[in-house]
Amino acid sequence: xxHLIMAVAVTxxxxxxxxxxxxxxxxxxEGTAPKxxxxxxxxxxxxxxxxxxxxxxxxDVVRASLGDPDQGISDELLKKADVVVWWGHxxxxxxxxxxxxKIEKRVKEEGMGFIALHxxxxxxxxxxxxxxxxxxxxxxxxxxxxxxKVAMPNHPICKGVxxxxxxxxxxxxxDPYAVPETNEVPLVGVQVHKNGTRExxxxxxxxxxxxxxxxxxxxxxxxxxxxxxxxxxxVMANAVLWAAPKK
Numbered sequence: 001x002x003h004l005i006m007a008v009a010v011t012x013x014x015x016x017x018x019x020x021x022x023x024x025x026x027x028x029x030e031g032t033a034p035k036x037x038x039x040x041x042x043x044x045x046x047x048x049x050x051x052x053x054x055x056x057x058x059x060d061v062v063r064a065s066l067g068d069p070d071q072g073i074s075d076e077l078l079k080k081a082d083v084v085v086w087w088g089h090x091x092x093x094x095x096x097x098x099x100x101x102k103i104e105k106r107v108k109e110e111g112m113g114f115i116a117l118h119x120x121x122x123x124x125x126x127x128x129x130x131x132x133x134x135x136x137x138x139x140x141x142x143x144x145x146x147x148x149k150v151a152m153p154n155h156p157i158c159k160g161v162x163x164x165x166x167x168x169x170x171x172x173x174x175d176p177y178a179v180p181e182t183n184e185v186p187l188v189g190v191q192v193h194k195n196g197t198r199e200x201x202x203x204x205x206x207x208x209x210x211x212x213x214x215x216x217x218x219x220x221x222x223x224x225x226x227x228x229x230x231x232x233x234x235v236m237a238n239a240v241l242w243a244a245p246k247k
Contacts, residue, residue, distance in 0.1 A: 022058055022059060022060045023058065023059050023060070023082045023244060023247075024059065024060045024062060024077075024080050024081050024082055024083075025050065025056075025059055025060070025061055025062065025081070025082060025083040025084075025085065025240050025244075026062045026064050026072075026073060026077060026078075026081045026083070026084045026085070027043040027046045027047050027050070027061065027062065027063055027064065027085045028043060028064045028065070028066075028072050028073065028084060028085065028086050028087070029041050029042045029043035029064075029065055029066070029086075029087045029088070030065070030066040030087070030088045030089065030090070030091040030092075030094070031065045031066055031067055032089055032090055032091060032222070033087075033089075033222040034222060034223065037222065037223060037224065037225050038222065038225065038227075041065065042087045042117075042220075042222060042227055043063050043064065043065065043085075043087065044063060045225070045227040045228055046085060046087075046227050046236055047061050047062075047063045049227065049228070049232075049233035049236055049237070050233075050236060050237055050240065052233070053233065053234075053237040055237045055238070055241060056237055056240070059240075062077065062081075064077070066088075066091060066094060066095070070099075071095060071096060071099055073099060073103075075102070078102055078103070078106060079106075081106070081112055082112065082113060082244040082245060083112065083113035083114070083115065083240050083243045083244050084103065084112065084113070084114050084115070084125075085115040085117065085236070085240070086114065086115065086116050086117065086120050086123055086125060086126065087117040087118065087119075087120050087220070088119065088120045088122075088123040089119040089120075089222060092122050092123050092124055095123070095124045095125075097124070100124045100125050100128050103125045103128075103129075104125070104128050104129060106212070107129060107209055107210060107211075107212035107214070108129075108209060108210030108211060108212060109210060109211060110211065110212075110245075111210075111211035111212050111245035112212050112245065113212055113213045113214070113215075113240070113242075113243025113244050113245065114126075114129060114209075114212060114213075114214050114215075114243065115214075115215045115216075115217070115236075115239050115240070115243055116214070116215075116216045116217075117216075117217050117220045118171075118173075118217065118218065118219060118220030118221060118222075119171075119220075119221070119222075121134045121135075121136070121173075121177070121216065122134060126216070129209050129214060130179050130180060130207075130209075131180070132178050132179050132180060133178045134177070134178060134179060135177075135178045136173045136174055136175070136176075136177050136178075137174040137175060137176055138172065138173070138174040139171055139172065139173045139174070140171070140172050140174075141170050141171050141172075142172055142193050142194050142195070143169050143170060143171060143172035143191050143192070143193055143194070144168075144169075144170075144192045144193060144194045145166055145167065145168050145169060145191075145192050146166065146167050146168075146169045146189045146190070146191055146192070146201075146203065146219050147164065147165075147166050147189050147190040147191075147192065148164065148165050148166065148167060148187060148188075148189045148203055148219070148231070149163065149164050149187070149188050149189050149190075149203075150162075150163050150164070150186065150187065151185055151186055151187060151188040152184075152185070152186040155184070155186040155206075156238055156241065156242040157186045157187070157204065157206070157215065157235060157238045157239050157242050158186050158187070158235075158238070159234075159238050160234050160238070161231055161234045161235055161238070162231050165229075165231040167219060167224070167226045167229055167231075167232065168224035168225075168226065169191070169219050169220075169221050169224055169226065170221050170223045170224060171221040171223075172191050172193065172199070173201065173218050174191075174199065174201065175200070175201055175202055177202065177205070177218075179205065179207075179216075180207060182205055182206060182207050184205070184206035184207070185202050185204060185205055185206070186204050186206065187202075187203040187204030187217075187235070188200070188201070188202055188203055188204075189201055189203045189219075201218065202218065203217065203218045203219055204216070204217050204218065204235070205218075206242075211245075212243075212245070213242060213243040213244075213245075214243070215239045215242065215243055217235070217239070219232075
């Protein structure tokens with residue numbers, strides 16, 4: 001019995017020593033979403049969704065905000081981050097160029113994944129990684145809803161996502177989007193304007209930037225709680241896994 005107990009203890013020790021370390025996703029926000037829509041801000045809603053996903057059981061999900069020390073992302077946190085998710089709107093200019101430089105290096109040279117959401121198209125890290133103006137033909141608060149559609153059923157970001165689903169969205173972003181060309185557009189949709197007009201639009205874009213993978217989700221205006229939507233939460237978890245460097 002004594003030898004059996006020792007064997008079990010040694011086996012447990014070996015398992016703990018050689019177990020793969022948890023991977024890390026950092027969900028960053030500038031902290032300006034309305035509290036009546038997102039009581040814990042947009043990053044809080046996304047963190048909640050990721051932690052609830054069975055796909056993320058082996059991940060550390062870290063919430064970070066502009067107002068935190070080091071603007072939410074210390075050198076130590078950035079070094080261990082496999083993916084950074086970024087939402088911003090009105091405080092793009094407050095983000096330090098030094099932090100943007102470090103994010104660019106982690107993506108291009110070290111393979112960290114990056115996910116940008118909605119109005120983060122004008123965020124400094126997004127523009128730096130794209131290397132283009134990142135403008136849309138129009139962004140106007142006249143959109144009622146987005147009828148989202150899976151355009152690439154076999155794409156990892158679309159795994160388990162309903163073929164079609166609807167989300168609210170008060171701000172219309174019209175194609176074309178001034179970014180590098182890509183044929184990897186797993187999500188498309190129809191924007192239904194408040195006057196009834198319908199407009200086709202690309203909703204999700206993928207790129208490889210240097211060694212890193214990059215996903216942009218067009219929908220996500222802060223006046224509607226789309227990051228509580230079950231299908232969007234599936235998209236977010238899938239996107240994190242897709243963007244993470246392979247190990």
